[in-house]
Amino acid sequence: MNLAVPREVHPGEVRVALIPEHVAKLVNSGTKVVIESGLGAPLRIADEKYTEVGASVEADHNQLIQNADMVLRIRKPLPEEVAQMKAGCIYISLLDPFNERELIDMFVAKNISAISMEMIPRITRAQKMDVLSSQANLAGYVAVILAAERLDKILPMMMTPAGTISPARVFIIGVGVAGLQAIATAKRLGARVEAFDTRPVVEEQVKSLGARFVKIDLGETGQTKEGYAKALTEEQLRKQREGMAKVCASSDIVITTAQLFGRKAPVIVTEDMVRGMSKGAVIVDLAVEGGGNVAGSQLDEETEVDGIRIIGLGNLPGRVTVHASQMFSSNLYNLVEEFWNAEEKRFELNFEDEIVKGCVITHQGKIVNEMIAKHFSALSG
Numbered sequence: 001m002n003l004a005v006p007r008e009v010h011p012g013e014v015r016v017a018l019i020p021e022h023v024a025k026l027v028n029s030g031t032k033v034v035i036e037s038g039l040g041a042p043l044r045i046a047d048e049k050y051t052e053v054g055a056s057v058e059a060d061h062n063q064l065i066q067n068a069d070m071v072l073r074i075r076k077p078l079p080e081e082v083a084q085m086k087a088g089c090i091y092i093s094l095l096d097p098f099n100e101r102e103l104i105d106m107f108v109a110k111n112i113s114a115i116s117m118e119m120i121p122r123i124t125r126a127q128k129m130d131v132l133s134s135q136a137n138l139a140g141y142v143a144v145i146l147a148a149e150r151l152d153k154i155l156p157m158m159m160t161p162a163g164t165i166s167p168a169r170v171f172i173i174g175v176g177v178a179g180l181q182a183i184a185t186a187k188r189l190g191a192r193v194e195a196f197d198t199r200p201v202v203e204e205q206v207k208s209l210g211a212r213f214v215k216i217d218l219g220e221t222g223q224t225k226e227g228y229a230k231a232l233t234e235e236q237l238r239k240q241r242e243g244m245a246k247v248c249a250s251s252d253i254v255i256t257t258a259q260l261f262g263r264k265a266p267v268i269v270t271e272d273m274v275r276g277m278s279k280g281a282v283i284v285d286l287a288v289e290g291g292g293n294v295a296g297s298q299l300d301e302e303t304e305v306d307g308i309r310i311i312g313l314g315n316l317p318g319r320v321t322v323h324a325s326q327m328f329s330s331n332l333y334n335l336v337e338e339f340w341n342a343e344e345k346r347f348e349l350n351f352e353d354e355i356v357k358g359c360v361i362t363h364q365g366k367i368v369n370e371m372i373a374k375h376f377s378a379l380s381g
Contacts, residue, residue: 001346003336004068005035006061010075012300014042014318016325017073017093020049022333027054029337030345034058034067042321070347072332076103087111090347092332094118094131097361097372098262101379104372107362113349114362117331119369121358128334129355133177134327139316140181140257143284144170146316147253148189150282150302150309156190167192171247172211173268173293174257175202178286182255183209194247198232198240216243231260241270249276256293257286262375264291271295271305279307288312335359 003026005018016039018026023033035050037059047057058064065071065084073093077085082103085091088111095116097104107114117131127133147170148155157167170186172179175197183206186193193211198218206213218236232240248254248269254277259265265287274283274296285297296305297312304310317324338355341348349356349363361369367376 001031002067002069003031003033004058004064004071005033005039006064006071006073006081007036007039007041008074009078009081012315012318013075014321015074015315015328016040016043016045016321017329017332019043019325019329020045020053020055021326022329023050023055024053025333026336029340029342031336031340032056034064036061036064043325070336072336074328076100079103079106082106082110082112085110085112089113090115090349092117092335095361097369098375101376104361104367104376108365108367111365112362113360113364115335115359116361116369117335117359119359119361119371120335121354123354126355126358129331129338131328131331134331135317135324136176136178136257137181138320138324138327139286140178140183140255141185142316142319143178143255143257143286144182144185144189144253146311146313146319147255147282147284150311151252152280153252154190155186168252169194169250170253170255171195171214171244171251172255172257173197173244174259174286175199175206176257176259178257179255180205180209182257183211186253187211191253194251196240196244196247198236214243214247216240231263232266237266237268241268241273244268245273245276248273249278251277252281254281254283255286256283258293259287259290262371265293267293267295269294274308274310275306277308281307282309282311284311286316289314 026033033055035055037057065081070090076095090113092115097116120126120129153168155168158165168191170191170193172182172195175195183193187210194214195206195211196214203213218239285292285294287293288297288299297310300314302311367373
């Protein structure tokens with residue numbers, strides 16, 4: 001089986017889909033791995049490091065795509081790349097399938113088996129393949145470091161002969177993987193941390209990290225079977241904003257991480273809430289790529305509203321690209337290894353398997369993912 005790893009073409013993407021460590025494991029399992037020349041350049045990894053572990057190097061991007069039986073990547077392909085893939089090719093990357101109808105239709109037309117890494121089910125057996133969690137962990141860390149650098153105060157309490165400096169106050173909205181890492185990082189830097197989530201079940205996790213859980217009575221809430229927070233009603237969103245406004249007003253840093261699976265991120269920090277914060281405060285919108293949680297946040301930009309800095313930079317894991325690539329590469333390898341037939345030396349899709357049913361979007365000229373099929377059907381109807 002010819003496994004290809006092309007360079008990323010998405011603007012600003014500096015992560016690398018496969019590092020030599022995992023290429024070596026794939027080669028040892030009987031896979032022919034071909035990388036595009038310069039693949040490891042963002043990590044300062046020369047082509048020779050890949051050839052040393054058994055990979056081949058292809059300088060022609062188009063040739064690499066055309067000859068591939070399987071393609072591993074960070075981001076979704078360009079339309080012209082899909083057109084070059086041979087029928088039956090397996091394409092694995094982040095695909096954003098809910099919002100990419102045209103791309104999914106192209107996969108169907110070309111008889112390509114498309115696997116979306118976002119759709120890996122959140123079950124114990126699949127944790128080693130969970131790209132969203134591995135990258136969110138790093139994003140939570142980077143968000144705090146960015147905010148600390150932009151803030152015109154220090155985070156820890158400091159007692160000096162010149163007087164005592166109070167700790168900075170950090171408010172984390174959304175306590176998923178990114179939120180928990182943000183809490184832990186802010187605490188390590190000495191800040192006073194508060195956190196809120198619509199799922200009361202996470203209160204214990206927040207407290208275990210030394211932060212205070214902010215309670216806002218929203219009525220019936222909960223989480224989906226994938227572990228994401230359920231969408232709130234307009235009345236619940238109003239109550240949430242009112243409760244959070246008081247905490248935001250006294251916070252030096254606010255980090256928002258609230259995202260809805262397959263849907264636009266909710267705006268939970270309004271313009272009035274932003275203006276109610278102290279001048280010099282910093283907001284980091286981790287959901288900006290999904291539409292944004294903060295009024296006024298702009299993708300890949302830093303803006304200022306009445307002295308409040310709003311950071312809307314995308315791809316935060318890419319700012320620690322060595323570890324982001326290491327983790328993404330491990331996730332991809334673990335997925336391939338899980339369904340690798342060692343005897344026949346090929347990747348097999350068993351549609352009785354819960355992971356396969358969750359992450360395979362198209363196969364044999366059809367949309368086979370039930371959730372995506374229903375989503376597109378609803379849009380068409």
